Amino acid sequence: MAQLILNHLGKDFGTGKPAVSGVSLKIREGGFLALLGPSGCGKTTVLRMIAGFEQPSDGAIMLGEWLLADVDRMVAPEKRNMAMVFQSYALWPHMTVAENVGYPLKVRGVARQPRDAKIREALAAVRLESFADRRPADLSGGQRQRVALARCLVTEPDVVLLDEPLANLDRHLRQEMEETFREFHARSGATMIYVTHDQAEAMALATDVAVMSEGRLLQLAPPQEIYARPEGRLVGGLIGQGAILSMAWPDSVSREADWLLLRDRLAARPAPGELLVDVLVRPQDVVLSDEGLDARVDAAVFEGERHALRLTLSDGQILRAFSRKPVKVGDPVRVVIRSGWKL
DSSP: OEEEEEEEEEEESSSSSSSSEEEEEEEOOTTTEEEEEETTHHHHHHHHHHHTSOOSSSSEETTTTTEOOOOBBBBBBSSEEEEEEOOOOOOOOTTTTHHHHHHHHHHTOOOOHHHHHHHHHHHHHOOOGGGTTTOOSSHHHHHHHHHHHHHHHHOOOSSEEEEEETTSSSSHHHHHHHHHHHHHHHHHEEEEEEESSOOHHHHHHHHHHEEEEEEEEEEEOOHHHHHHSSSSSSHHHOOOOOOOEEOOOOTTSSSEEEEHHHHHHHOOOOOOOOOOOEEEEOOOGGEEEEEEEEEEEEEEHHHHHHHHEEEETTOOOOOEEEESSOOOOOEEEEEEEEEEEEE
């Protein structure tokens, strides 16, 4: 298996603004990359260029030393040894589950006996052995998605591309399918690229997360790093439920701040001409405490195991926090901010 490399990848559909611009990525072999961003940010266009459904307007796509596509050349999709799972499942309604799963092997001319063995193995991997003779119409959404995964598995692809595959499922099924995707990744050993606008999915599944906005790559990092140390206001706003505060920041201080520094910075008025910076504060780092800063509860939503709060500080800035105890809108509270990250 070889490393997939995107080198300054771009796509312009002639609308006046490129759909994708200057995206460069080295995707680790056997890794699970999530392409994360809002609708229209270019992530699906990147996926389609990797699959071979779109030709780049700029840059190149390499699989190891093999040039898959650039402005002048393009390897056909069926010759790339990749598999794609669509949001709509893309199953043949007139075929049984087994026939759907085995169809790629039939097209490749694989003999019946080894084909049937691979079909049984793939269905066992997604726990659908007993559904082999059913039609897609007889299956639930989650079961149909498992059939699509099994169809990928039989071809032993180098790269599996997933285009928002859980978007049509309810919350319970999405959680169940996340575990299936993890098992599938471990079993196949393939490099997986997963397009989503749901950051919870990206964090739960991926070994690396690439955040995109307006056709550009903003940051690539493991989930824990991109959550704790986002680069820039856009990534900080997209990842997590944090609030972004504005305050003066001493040159001598690193990007991570504790309560003492944050308390002093928020309590002090900026000097004339003093530069203000954006500081990201996560709700789990905001604690209701008599020792803290004055705030007011503007909103409180009960989420089952906790209350999600929106707070306004005395200077008008907004914080988000969690509380296990109920509070009322309009209540005065005091808060300690245990940690902040300068964007």
